[in-house]
Amino acid sequence: MFEMIQAGGWLMLPILLCSVIALAIVGERFWTLQQTRIAPNYLVAQVWQWYKNQSLDETQLQSLSRNSPLGRILAAGLVNRQHPRDIMKESIEETGRQVVLELERYLNTLGTIASITPLLGLLGTVIGMIKVFAAITTEGVGNPSVLAGGISEALITTAAGLSVAIPSLIFYRYFRGKVEILVLKMEEEAMKVVDVMHGDRETGQDTAA
Template identity: 30%
Template sequence: MTLLFIQQVADTAKHLADTAGHLTQPITTQPEELRFGDLLIKGGWVMIPIGILAVLGLVIFFERYFTIRKASKNESNLMVQVRASIHSGNLESAIALCRNSNSPLGRMLQKGLLRIGRPIKDIEGAIENIGKLEVSKLEKNIGILGIVAGIAPMFGFLGTIAGVIKIFYDISKTDNISMGVISGGLYVKMVTSAAGLFVGIVAYVCYHVLNMMVDKIILNLETDAIEFIDLLEEPSK
């Protein structure tokens, strides 16, 4: 009986030891996956103006991009047809061609054709004025992209300041400097800074892309205007 009792006590002790060992094992949990939408929400209220700037910048870029691209289509055929009409003395046909082209170059040439008979300086002035007006139309709202490129990082910096303020406020309330307490402010600080810089960089690139497209159109218009003036001066040579 004594040996049986001792065996039972030993088994019970072993069982208790195994149970204690399982309880003392560290519990490992998989970290919760952070979604992009949740990350944006953690940026706080500063993400609202940054988001508005992002949408505004994209709308302006695509609207201007397609408008400028349409205006930059190759008009070499128009110049050839206008030259042929002028050489044949058919000004009405040349004016109709320019009117139907519905392009910056067409409107410039049409203005010049309507001034035929006046001094060349007057024709050049009329073409130049129309050219400036067409370029102003193409550059419409492009400057807003430059403003977005400058303001978005500033909102990101504002979010950084708001995050730091939140960190110190949470510490003052809890009198605790643990990572759990300061993590909320760190999220605001880092997310808004990253978002502001990203929107600013994209707007900056889009701004210069559109400006380069407009500069290319200006060069083509100036070249075609010079060719048109030379064409008008040919009979007098």
């Protein structure tokens, strides 16, 4: 492995750095973007029980806000539960935008890695071919060993760049889709609370779902 990295030239260092960063982001996002951590299924039913029992106070709202991103969104709306529906919905949407930014954290970096690593590999290819032609100019084509270094550098950096870019792009697309699904789930759950508290939805199975 070390010999391959050495043969690839100095451009292997940023490619390897990109691979380490991408791996760290993928692991962190897999841990963070779990539905049970983002939008627990029991949360809306619990909030409704607190509201129905008139036990919803500041302490519970603070606990709800710390519970999960969905809890934070619900707490933002519940703070304004005495106000009209539009104000409650607006506060939910404002907090929701902040939550979405947090869910998308590091994804731009992952997308950037997916974009630049093939370019780094291509740059390595160009540098390797320049070395090949320079060797041909000075040594001719009679000694293959003189050309081998430039050719191997060209091929190794290209392969390394693609090896990092392809999985990075796959996971970038996967996490973007997962964030969209989680956002839709949180929006649906938050609107249940708004509609029930303002009489636009019947209580029962919809709230307990």
